[in-house]
Structure formats: structure tokens, C-alpha cells
Amino acid sequence: MNKFHSRLLFAIIFLIIIVFLCMGFMLGQFISSVITYSETHGISAEKTIQQVWIALIVCLGIALVIILSLIVRITTTYTKPIDAATKAVKELAKGDYRARTYEDPITATGLLGQSINIVARNIEEMTKSYEMQHDRLHTLIENMGSGLLLIDSKGYISICNRSINEIFKINQDDLIDQLYYEAFSQKEIVKLVEEIFMTERKLRRQLHLMIGNEQKDFEVYATPILGSNVEWKGVVLVFHDISDLKKLEQMRKDFVANVSHELRTPITSIKGFAETLLDGAMNDREFLEEFLTIILNESHRLQVLIQDLLDLSKMENKGFSLNLSRVNVKELLENSLRMLRSKAEEKDIQLELTVDDETTVINGDMDRLKQVFINVINNSLSYSPNKARVSVKATNLVDYVDIQIIDTGIGIEENELSRIFERFYRVDKARSRNSGGTGLGLAIVKHIIEAHEGAVHVSSKVGEGTTVTIRFKKGISSKKS
Known part of the structure; x- marks a missing residue:
């Protein structure tokens, strides 16, 4: 029982005592008056007192009922609402903002409960809004x-x-x-x-x-x-x-530097030999033919480089299409090898072709695929010594076709294998430039293979040779690279 209840109960008991004391005093005075009146008029005092007691008991009973009614009324009107309000405030203090109390717009305690409920609803709405904002901010920060x-x-x-x-x-x-x-x-x-x-x-x-x-x-x-x-x-x-951006920026710088270097070499040759001819060398027939041949070769090298750059730019921007058709693997490889036979004969290199199923076909662009194999096989020939061997093998699998180009050349260092498909990257820079390579061939090869939804893998040992494995699906789903 709280202090308010104790004080209220004490006040009611004190009030009842005062009432009964007053009534006792009034009763004494009244009985004294009745006795005096009875003796004066000759009426029996005992009978009169008995009647008075009956009347007083009835009056006391009525008074007691009235007092009890007042107590119940006070308890109902003030005590219970205040208890409910106190309980609700305690729940709010604990963080339960859904707690509510009794509302009565007529009585003062009811208005108090109504105000507490309004505060509780406002706190609940503010808490929900805060939690929502907190969750959003937490999600944003975390992700x-x-x-x-x-x-x-x-x-x-x-x-x-x-x-x-x-x-x-x-x-x-x-x-x-x-x-x-x-x-x-x-x-x-x-x-x-x-x-x-x-x-x-x-x-x-x-x-x-x-x-x-x-x-x-x-x-x-x-x-x-x-x-x-x-x-x-x-x-x-x-x-x-920004590590990736830095790498891209460095690649861009390297690309510009490499393009500038690759373009400068043939342009310098063309300019130098042209100036030599204009200075009088053209009068010598032997020098004229030699220098014009060099100028023609360097012009061709410049043309190839520019064409490779254009092709690579289209492929990287996904701006070229594949002209898909049913391509016979054996026919594709034979056509590619036919264009490289003369180079193999010059170096006395044994060029072999093995196809385990002559009817194997894939969906692909014949010209682009021929470009792939000419590039790869030409690299094998360029990096193989005289009297070496280059083997091309086609293996028919359930869903794929594996084509391997195996050479017995100089091989590639393990730390360089992951970079050989980069633009302008050269394993042997001197040999590549002497052979007329642009440094873009394998980059173009990789893009064409990926456009065909294929994969390429290179394994190599220095001094023993290199194996390039190209895998194609027997059917591809897209005509766009």
C-alpha cells in the first residue's frame, strides 16, 4: 500500500471517529433532554429511551452505509485510476511504450490517465521512427x-x-x-x-x-x-x-607508351630510308630496291599494327559480331596450317595435325577462329628453334572440343604465364620485334575465344616447350561478343 492510500485511509477513519464522537455527544444531549421531558409530562422514561435507541441504531446504520458508499466512491474515482496511472508510468519507465492506463474525460484522474496515454503514444511513435531511422542508417553504413x-x-x-x-x-x-x-x-x-x-x-x-x-x-x-x-x-x-583504378590508369599509360613505341619504330624506319633515298641513294638501283622493300615491309607492319588495334578496340568495347556457322574442326585446322607451312619449312620444323574425329563440328566464326589458330601456331613456330616439332591435336569430348598446340620451343617462365595475354606483353622482346609481331596477337586471341564462350589455358617449361589448350563448346548461345 503506497503513501497516498495510507493517507486516504487515515483520513476516512479519522472522519468516521469525528462523526461518531459528534453523534455520541449529540446522543447524550438528546437522551438527557428526553428524560427531562418524560419526567415533566409523566411519560415512562425507559420506553422512551428504548424508542430513541432504535431510532439511533437505524440512523447509525444509514450513516454507516453512506460512509461506506463514500469510501467505495472515493476508491473507485481516485485510488484505482491513480494505481493504473502509476503502473502505466512504471511500464513506460521500463521501456514498454505500449502500456496504457484508464481514461475518463470527466474526472480529474481520468484526464490524468488520458494525458499519460497521449504521452505514451507519442513516445511509442517516436521510438518506432527512431528505430526505423537507426535500422536504415545501420544498413546503409554496413553495406x-x-x-x-x-x-x-x-x-x-x-x-x-x-x-x-x-x-x-x-x-x-x-x-x-x-x-x-x-x-x-x-x-x-x-x-x-x-x-x-x-x-x-x-x-x-x-x-x-x-x-x-x-x-x-x-x-x-x-x-x-x-x-x-x-x-x-x-x-x-x-x-x-582505388587500387583497380590505379591499375587501369597504369595500364592506360603503358598502353599509350607501347603504342607510341610500336608506331615510332616503323615510322622512324620509313622516314629514315625515305630521306636517304632523297639524299641521292635513289640513283643507285641496288640501294633503291633494298630501301623501298624496307619501306614497304615497315608500312605493312604499321598497317597490321593499326588493324590489330582497331580489332582489339572493337572486341573490348563489345562492338563486333560473330558470323556463326557450323565449322568443321579438321577443315579449320588444315586451312590454318596451310598458311603456315612455308614458315615451318623455312625453319625445318615438323608441323603435325591429329584429329580423333574428322566429323567434329562447332558453332563459330570461321574467319575469327582461323585468326586464333594462325596467331597461336605462328607463335609456336616463332619461338621454336630449327628442326623442332609443333603438334596440333583436336580431341572430341562429350560437350566440348579440346584443341592443343604443342611445341618444343624455348618455353615460358612460370611468372610470365599469367601476363602473356596482356596487350604488348612480350616474353622475348627482341625475337618478337624481329619476327614482325605487334604484341597484340594473343590479346586478340583471348577476346575471340571468350566471344565464342570458350577458354584458353597455357602450360610451359623453360627449355622444353609450351602447350596451349583451347576448349570450345559444341554449341554457343549468343551471336554477340
Whole structure:
């Protein structure tokens, strides 16, 4: 029983005592008056007193009923609503914002309950809105592609998202509530945060970080967090991984440098021999024919390079179509080898073809596939010594056709195998340029094979030779590369 109930009960008991004392005093006075009146008029005092007692008992009973009714009324009107309101407020204090109390728009306690319910409903709506916003913000932070880090004014990490964990290979639990200079071993990050703390200015900086055994590049946005009264709240850092962009930028630079170099060589030759002829060498018939032949060869080399660049550009931009038809594998390989027989004979290289099923066919572009095999077989011939052997084998499988080009040439270092399909990459730069290669052949080969939904694999041992395995499906689903 609370203090309010105790005080109310005490007040009611005190009121009843006062009422009964008053009634006792009035009863004494009344009985004294009745006795005096009876003695004066000769009426029996005992009978009169008996009647008075009966009347008084009835009156006391009625008074008791009235008092009990008042008690019930007071309890119903005030005590129970206040109990309900107290219980509801306690539930609200515990965080149960669905708690409600008794409402009565007439009585004061009912109005109190109504006000409590209004407050409860408002708190519930605000809580739901807050939880919704919190969930949205949490989902956004956790699933954003960039890493986010929040450091409070004391230097402790208070928020980090999933991308930070993936970038730095650190468990989230190991970062939260850690000092930033203890959590990160990269000095560049520590210096950046310290600079923000000292200058209180936004920064945008590219960082080259060593993470484990891997080097990565990041675009980092760092900004201080200031309150409404310019109160220092902390620092926010956002890490954008730009490693791939850096690689693409380097590839672009390398591509421009390689194209410039490849174009400069034939142009320089053409210009030099033309100037020599204009200086008087054209009068010598022998020199004239020799120099014109060199100019013609260099012009052809320049034309091939430009055509390869155009083809590669179309393939990389997915701007070329395959003219699909039913291609007989044996016929395709025979046509490709026929164009390379003379080169093989010049080097006394044994060129062999083995097809285990002469009826095997694939869906493909005959001209593009011929371009693939001429490039690959020509490479095998170029990198094989005299009197070597180059074998071409076609194996018919259930759903695929495997075609292998096997040579006994110089081979390729293992660390170079993953790069041989890059544009302008050369295993033996001197030999490639002397043989007239552009450095784009294998890059074009890879794009054509992928356009046919095929795959290419290269295995090699230095001094023993190289095997190129090309696999095609017996049917492809698209006519666009």
C-alpha cells in the first residue's frame, strides 16, 4: 500500500471517529433532554429511551452505509485510476511504450490517465521512427562499398563498418573502443587522424598502404565532427579503394607508351630510308630496291599494327559480331596450317595435325577462329628453334572440343604465364620485334575465344616447350561478343 492510500485511509477513519464522537455527544444531549421531558409530562422514561435507541441504531446504520458508499466512491474515482496511472508510468519507465492506463474525460484522474496515454503514444511513435531511422542508417553504413570509421573526441573508435573489416582484415570487435593509433599499424592513417585533430579541417588524400603482403591505394576523405556550439565530437574517415583504378590508369599509360613505341619504330624506319633515298641513294638501283622493300615491309607492319588495334578496340568495347556457322574442326585446322607451312619449312620444323574425329563440328566464326589458330601456331613456330616439332591435336569430348598446340620451343617462365595475354606483353622482346609481331596477337586471341564462350589455358617449361589448350563448346548461345 503506497503513501497516498495510507493517507486516504487515515483520513476516512479519522472522519468516521469525528462523526461518531459528534453523534455520541449529540446522543447524550438528546437522551438527557428526553428524560427531562418524560419526567415533566409523566411519560415512562425507559420506553422512551428504548424508542430513541432504535431510532439511533437505524440512523447509525444509514450513516454507516453512506460512509461506506463514500469510501467505495472515493476508491473507485481516485485510488484505482491513480494505481493504473502509476503502473502505466512504471511500464513506460521500463521501456514498454505500449502500456496504457484508464481514461475518463470527466474526472480529474481520468484526464490524468488520458494525458499519460497521449504521452505514451507519442513516445511509442517516436521510438518506432527512431528505430526505423537507426535500422536504415545501420544498413546503409554496413553495406556501403567504402570503409567508414568514426573516432570520438578522445581518440577511441566508436563505429566501423563491414568494409573496414574487409579492407584491413581486422575483426570489428577488435576495433570498437580501441585507440586509433593502437588499432592500426599503418603510420599514414595515424598521421592523417592526428592532422585532423590538430587542424580541425577537412582533408582528402590518397594513401598507398601496405595491408598484409598486399599494397593497396585508397582515396581517403577525413572530416572533423563539430557540435552546435562548435563542440569537438570526433573524426569521420571514409576509405575508397582505388587500387583497380590505379591499375587501369597504369595500364592506360603503358598502353599509350607501347603504342607510341610500336608506331615510332616503323615510322622512324620509313622516314629514315625515305630521306636517304632523297639524299641521292635513289640513283643507285641496288640501294633503291633494298630501301623501298624496307619501306614497304615497315608500312605493312604499321598497317597490321593499326588493324590489330582497331580489332582489339572493337572486341573490348563489345562492338563486333560473330558470323556463326557450323565449322568443321579438321577443315579449320588444315586451312590454318596451310598458311603456315612455308614458315615451318623455312625453319625445318615438323608441323603435325591429329584429329580423333574428322566429323567434329562447332558453332563459330570461321574467319575469327582461323585468326586464333594462325596467331597461336605462328607463335609456336616463332619461338621454336630449327628442326623442332609443333603438334596440333583436336580431341572430341562429350560437350566440348579440346584443341592443343604443342611445341618444343624455348618455353615460358612460370611468372610470365599469367601476363602473356596482356596487350604488348612480350616474353622475348627482341625475337618478337624481329619476327614482325605487334604484341597484340594473343590479346586478340583471348577476346575471340571468350566471344565464342570458350577458354584458353597455357602450360610451359623453360627449355622444353609450351602447350596451349583451347576448349570450345559444341554449341554457343549468343551471336554477340
